[in-house]
Amino acid sequence: MKDIVDVLIIGAGAAGAAMAWSLAETKMRIVCLEQGGWTNPAAYPTTGRDWEARVHGDFHASPNVRGRPEDYPVSEANSPIKVVNFNGVGGSTILYAAHFPRLQPSDFRVRSLDGVAEDWPIDYATLAPWFAENDRMMGVSGLRGDPASPPSDPTMPPLPLGRSGARLGAAMNRLGWHWWPSDTTVATTDYEGRGRCINLGLCVSGCAQGAKSSTDISYWPVARRAGVEVRTHCRVREITTNAQGMASGVVYYDAEGIERFQAAEVVVVACNGVGTPRLLLNSASGRFANGLANSSGQVGRNLMFHPCANVYGYVDAVLDANRAPPLCLWSKEFYETDASRGFLRGYMMQFIRGTGPVSEAIQMEAKGLLPWGAAHHEEFRRRNGHRIGLNALCEDLPEAHNRVTLDDVLKDSHGIPAPRIDYTISANSQRMMDHAVARARDVLGEAGATDICVNAPFTYGGWHLLGTARMGNDPEQSVVNSWGRCHDVKNLFIVDGSIFVTAGGCNPTSTIQALALYIADQMKQRLSTLFD
Amino acid sequence: MTLSSTQLQTLRLVAGLMVPASSGYGVPGADDPAIVADMEATLGRDAAAVAAALDALSLRAGGVFAALNPEARMDVALALRAEGGAAMATLARVVLQCYYRDARVVRSLGIEAGAPFPRGHVLEQGDWSLLEEVKGRAPGWRAPS
Ligand SMILES: Cc1cc2nc3c(=O)[nH]c(=O)nc-3n(C[C@H](O)[C@H](O)[C@H](O)COP(=O)(O)OP(=O)(O)OC[C@H]3O[C@@H](n4cnc5c(N)ncnc54)[C@H](O)[C@@H]3O)c2cc1C
Ligand code: SF4
Numbered sequence: 076m077k078d079i080v081d082v083l084i085i086g087a088g089a090a091g092a093a094m095a096w097s098l099a100e101t102k103m104r105i106v107c108l109e110q111g112g113w114t115n116p117a118a119y120p121t122t123g124r125d126w127e128a129r130v131h132g133d134f135h136a137s138p139n140v141r142g143r144p145e146d147y148p149v150s151e152a153n154s155p156i157k158v159v160n161f162n163g164v165g166g167s168t169i170l171y172a173a174h175f176p177r178l179q180p181s182d183f184r185v186r187s188l189d190g191v192a193e194d195w196p197i198d199y200a201t202l203a204p205w206f207a208e209n210d211r212m213m214g215v216s217g218l219r220g221d222p223a224s225p226p227s228d229p230t231m232p233p234l235p236l237g238r239s240g241a242r243l244g245a246a247m248n249r250l251g252w253h254w255w256p257s258d259t260t261v262a263t264t265d266y267e268g269r270g271r272c273i274n275l276g277l278c279v280s281g282c283a284q285g286a287k288s289s290t291d292i293s294y295w296p297v298a299r300r301a302g303v304e305v306r307t308h309c310r311v312r313e314i315t316t317n318a319q320g321m322a323s324g325v326v327y328y329d330a331e332g333i334e335r336f337q338a339a340e341v342v343v344v345a346c347n348g349v350g351t352p353r354l355l356l357n358s359a360s361g362r363f364a365n366g367l368a369n370s371s372g373q374v375g376r377n378l379m380f381h382p383c384a385n386v387y388g389y390v391d392a393v394l395d396a397n398r399a400p401p402l403c404l405w406s407k408e409f410y411e412t413d414a415s416r417g418f419l420r421g422y423m424m425q426f427i428r429g430t431g432p433v434s435e436a437i438q439m440e441a442k443g444l445l446p447w448g449a450a451h452h453e454e455f456r457r458r459n460g461h462r463i464g465l466n467a468l469c470e471d472l473p474e475a476h477n478r479v480t481l482d483d484v485l486k487d488s489h490g491i492p493a494p495r496i497d498y499t500i501s502a503n504s505q506r507m508m509d510h511a512v513a514r515a516r517d518v519l520g521e522a523g524a525t526d527i528c529v530n531a532p533f534t535y536g537g538w539h540l541l542g543t544a545r546m547g548n549d550p551e552q553s554v555v556n557s558w559g560r561c562h563d564v565k566n567l568f569i570v571d572g573s574i575f576v577t578a579g580g581c582n583p584t585s586t587i588q589a590l591a592l593y594i595a596d597q598m599k600q601r602l603s604t605l606f607d
Numbered sequence: 608m609t610l611s612s613t614q615l616q617t618l619r620l621v622a623g624l625m626v627p628a629s630s631g632y633g634v635p636g637a638d639d640p641a642i643v644a645d646m647e648a649t650l651g652r653d654a655a656a657v658a659a660a661l662d663a664l665s666l667r668a669g670g671v672f673a674a675l676n677p678e679a680r681m682d683v684a685l686a687l688r689a690e691g692g693a694a695m696a697t698l699a700r701v702v703l704q705c706y707y708r709d710a711r712v713v714r715s716l717g718i719e720a721g722a723p724f725p726r727g728h729v730l731e732q733g734d735w736s737l738l739e740e741v742k743g744r745a746p747g748w749r750a751p752s
Binding site: 119121122123124125126127128131132179180181183184187188198218220222223224225234235236237238240241244245247248253254255256273274275276277283284395397398399407408410411431432433435436437440441447448449451452456459460 | 727
């Protein structure tokens with residue numbers, strides 16, 4: 076093929092954007108194929124009076140419920156946790172809650188410290204400069220000096236504590252627990268052309284103000300100005316290989332549904348922890364019968380979510396409700412391993428303000444707390460605006476049987492086999508979640524909350540998709556090497572959450588993007604020997 | 608998909624059972640014509656599930672939900688609600704999401720009606736002195752050698 080691009084990136088989400096921006100300075104010809112389109116912030120839910128209802132429809136976090144043509148369906152009957160994502164430029168950062176912790180140093184040494192899972196082939200120090208670079212590009216609000224985290228230097232002041240944060244902070248002080256204002260990618264000052272947060276309160280449906288850093292408004296504008304081409308509504312069906320066993324390009328369907336081939340010198344996969352193994356498995360061929368880059372058999376295995384204990388209650392005062400970004404504080408009190416708790420590893424608590432009246436009513440109805448009839452109004456008013464809660468993100472350990480495969484029947488709108496999820500919550504994760512629920516009751520009770528409600532696991536809590544093409548030095552046990560190159564295919568790289576070796580107990584996007592920047596840097600440093 | 612006149616009648620009745628008007632709080636019921644019209648106009652992807660729930664109510668009522676007296680209607684509705692299922696949950700969601708975005712209702716809750724953007728909200732800083740206690744803690748993360 077004559078039209079060969081130097082680097083072809085598949086997926087324009089958190090990782091693909093960071094990779095594209097970093098490589099752009101090489102002046103190579105870089106093209107990104109993205110199955111979705113650009114979203115229009117002027118059409119985000121908070122611009123209409125039906126803002127709360129759309130979370131249950133065209134802005135639902137589950138691709139199965141949302142069901143847009145850009146979304147691929149996920150076969151997930153055999154998983155208590157359902158995959159949530161967004162398919163478009165910006166990827167899942169369009170919907171993410173912008174909570175931006177980093178994995179901790181101990182997360183890279185799980186085997187050495189706790190005798191389970193594996194160590195990463197890289198460590199926190201390797202990623203430290205890329206965390207900082209990513210914070211600058213995404214724009215991070217936070218407060219220096221958290222005693223439970225390695226030093227960092229947020230680019231903007233933290234979000235206000237508000238009434239909810241202050242009440243929770245006071246409760247944790249009484250319990251003697253750690254807490255700190257969260258690092259978030261919500262701009263608290265005007266930042267790099269983005270307006271500051273005006274407290275619309277529905278960050279998880281896209282930010283109409285542009286205060287939340289999704290990569291369509293942070294990395295992509297800069298990367299495109301530097302020459303990267305983004306082709307939208309282009310869904311990749313498979314990565315092709317040549318007689319030398321190298322990736323030769325991809326077959327994709329363009330916006331008109333026409334099948335096309337794009338040749339490439341280097342292919343980078345950034346489709347997330349479900350989309351990436353799906354694509355590799357769909358790229359099976361005579362040369363790679365078990366799926367591309369899968370001689371280890373690890374592609375699709377070791378799927379880790381963060382089983383989430385969602386716990387909330389009601390206090391006797393009006394708090395911040397939906398009048399602020401939902402997340403405000405984190406606690407790492409139970410993050411590091413303490414074997415006396417009956418499980419290994421740990422969880423981060425992220426504290427949540429409240430919700431709007433529609434969400435409150437719907438959730439009360441779901442929990443059987445909402446009377447029908449004359450008593451309705453008093454009960455609803457007693458609770459509306461009074462909610463306080465938290466999510467505890469529990470660290471899953473990698474287990475081979477938790478996996479992404481291809482569904483025999485289900486297909487996307489182009490007829491490409493859909494991913495199938497088989498996942499069970501391990502005994503360790505379950506004990507951790509039980510512990511988290513008990514501690515959540517403690518802290519919410521201390522904050523004055525009653526009528527505690529528990530969703531554990533939170534069903535639509537498959538936000539974090541990790542481990543399905545893991546990194547490692549041993550080609551028999553891992554899919555990519557310590558700088559993201561596939562062991563089996565020397566011009567094929569993976570940069571999303573699928574390369575995580577272990578999951579940590581916190582939101583992963585900061586680490587996913589730091590990894591993408593680190594891998595891009597490795598590629599730039601090794602350009603002359605990239606395929607050796 | 609549009610609802611039949613029987614289904615619409617059932618919708619109005621069940622909405623009024625769920626959330627009746629209250630003179631004490633100065634709010635209409637969910638059977639208010641404007642609120643029911645909002646439900647009907649914005650059913651969209653929920654139409655099939657809502658229709659199924661309304662038909663189930665009529666079936667359980669012995670044919671016509673409206674033919675029952677108000678107490679019996681409530682008994683039927685609560686019985687179906689207790690049995691659970693996606694259709695009744697969708698019906699309840701549709702009623703609640705239209706009720707709690709009605710400007711009269713929202714204002715009665717002390718909230719400004721309409722789209723949050725571009726108005727936004729003001730968030731108070733809260734008491735930052737609470738953090739002093741945490742600042743004094745020993746480092747809480749493991750630094751592997
Ligand atoms: C509701 C919600 C809340 C969240 N909150 C947080 C949070 O507070 N903090 C946090 O750290 N994380 C959060 N996350 C997770 C976060 O969004 C992800 O970790 C992050 O976006 C993953 O980055 P990625 O680049 O790996 O994948 P994504 O951002 O998902 O991007 C993958 C992209 O690849 C595209 N793609 C996939 N397959 C193909 C194909 N075959 N051809 C072409 N394109 C393809 C997709 O369309 C998509 O745009 C949240 C997620 C959701 C859904
Ligand atoms: S709360 Fe702030 S960041 Fe979230 S959607 Fe509103 S303006 Fe955007």
